[in-house]
Amino acid sequence: MVRVNRMTRIFSVWAAILLLSSLFSFPILAQDEQESSSSGAVEDLVNPVEGLLDPDPSGVPVSGARSYLIYDTLSDTMLIGKEYEARRQPSAITQIMTVLLALEELELTDTITITKEMYESLPREYVRIGFDEGEVLTVEQCIYACLLKSANDACMALAIHISGSESAFVEKMNKRAEELGCTATSFTNPYGNADEQHLTTCRDMVLILKEALRHPDFRTICTTASFTIEPTNKYNDKRVLNNANRFVSTPSTAYEYYIGGKTGYSDTAGYTIIAGAEKDGRCLIGVMLGAEDAELRYEALVSLFEYCFNSYTTTMVEENEMTGAVNAAVSQIESALSETALSVQDTSLTICKYYSVKSDLANDGYSNEVDLSKLVIDPVADSQVFVLPIYRRFSNNETYRIGNLTITIGNGNQSPVSTETAEDTSKINIREIILIAAVGALLLFLLIFAIVLLVKMMKKRKFNKHHKNPTIL
Secondary structure: OOHHHHHHHHHHHHHHHHHHHHHHHHHHHHHHHHHOOOOOOOOOOOOOOOOEEEOOOOOOOOOOOOEEEEOOOOOOOEEEEOOOOOOOHHHHHHHHHHHHHHHHHHHOEEEEEOOHHHHHOOOOOOOOOOOOOOOOOEHHHHHHHHHHHHHHHHHHHHHHHHHOOOHHHHHHHHHHHHOOOOOOOOOOOOOOOOOOOOOEHHHHHHHHHHHHOOOOOHHHOOOOOOOEEOOOOOOOOOOOOOOOOHHHHOOOOOOOEEEEEEEEEEEOOOOEEEEEEEEOOOOEEEEEEEEEEOOOOHHHHHHHHHHHHHHHHEEEEEOOOOOOHHHHHHHHHHOOOOOOEEEEEEEEEEEEOOOEEHHHHHHHEEEEEEEEOOOOOOOHHHHHHEEEEEEEEEOOOOOOEEEEEEEEEEEOOOOOOOOOOOOHHHHHHHHHHHHHHHHHHHHHHHHHHHHHHHHHHHHHHHHHOOOOOOOOO
16 A cells, blocks of 8 residues: 555646646636737827828929928828928027917916016017017017017017026927927027027927917917007007018918918028918918028918819718728628637727828729738637728729728627626636636546555455465365
């Protein structure tokens, strides 16, 4: 029995090790597989086009600028451009950010008391209204002075009134720019002083103007031909501010679709301009940095606007247009799963509201399709979530991503939508482990009992072989 007991103990230890290994490793393996199968389930819908929609446009007008960009606000698409990510000095179009912060944080009727620090630090050659210390003006008057006359003292008055100092306001400017998605902007002053470190890009500036154009007051002020500052406590005469922007003030360069913007100039920045244009329900923003001529920048920007309005179409995407493509994709997946216990449990659709495309392609028709090329399904996973891109394919085979189809694939015996809480799931897992352990212990007991019984039988058989009964004659 010594050998039997020893064998039993060894086998028991070995079986226990196997049992514990299976109990503790299996749930981890299943969890790893499940996490792997659902990785990437949450995916932000990307813009239909990364970079320029048309990197090499034909017949595009000459911009006469070192950098330019035309951007469609509805579809969030950069249509055409040149060196639009290059960092350059913006000059006075900087003031759009200052005015934006004033509109966000102040009321137009709020009053500002002028202090020396609001004008003493300005370079002598920079445009100013000529405020006096102690003079009281409204926020509205200062914003008009900024946008109509590019008055740098009015801009400084807004900045210091908001933040208490120029440096504190500059920090606010850069933080707001970052919030808007700007990635290459570093403002060092509120009005556009020619500073080597005061830099931005065409791409970043369109994001700033896009936000400013959300404010009706900004549009109204930018397109006002003339505004009068009535006499103040320090100035007895009226100050008449005529809009210096030639889209408004000069008939030869006036642009009927102009809705707001700003111009600027310095010796190091050259001529700069940024503007929004609204036509036939579409809104474009154009910006030029480092232009060569003051008047030609207006003509060039109008030509670029008209080229983009005519050459590209911005279209709303209707969800019901996706029905055929979605049904076809689901049917194909269900067919592939026909030999398994899996099925499509749930689907959800996310689409771009608008997308832009070349006008000639839009006129030739298109089809919608769900891309299944990277779909790999684990046949043993209980639940898997896949985010599949939806493309619009045109007659020349060009495709534009316009949405995502999110598909949940699971065991057909499971409910499509799980309502279990984390605590409930934890309790179920514990019960499963206890059940497995109990069954394993029972099997182990039966196995050991069988081995002991077998050993006893073998020993008895051996004993009988060597101790036969005497033969009876």
